[in-house]
Amino acid sequence: xxxxxxxxxxxxxxxxxxxxxxxxxxxxxxxxxxxxxxxxxxxxxxxxxxxxxxxxxxxxxxxxxxxxxxxxxxxxx
Numbered sequence: 088x089x090x091x092x093x094x095x096x097x098x099x100x101x102x103x104x105x106x107x108x109x110x111x112x113x114x115x116x117x118x119x120x121x122x123x124x125x126x127x128x129x130x131x132x133x134x135x136x137x138x139x140x141x142x143x144x145x146x147x148x149x150x151x152x153x154x155x156x157x158x159x160x161x162x163x164x
Contacts, residue, residue, distance in 0.1 A: 088121050095127035099134040106135040126154045133162040 095113065098106050117128035129147055133140040140162060147159035
């Protein structure tokens, strides 16, 4: 799990074209991972989508896990 979290967080520093290529994998991890992986995936998706991430983050404000909801709120802020 920690390797997945580190990999997701490393996407922030990647080139934009590389980040875009990883979107399907990040979305899969977001749906199927542990809470830590899901939270990192939400963070990575926000970094990948930039200004377009607001809609995605709003959807996660009501997440059942407070860590995911908190990351969504911080991203929107």
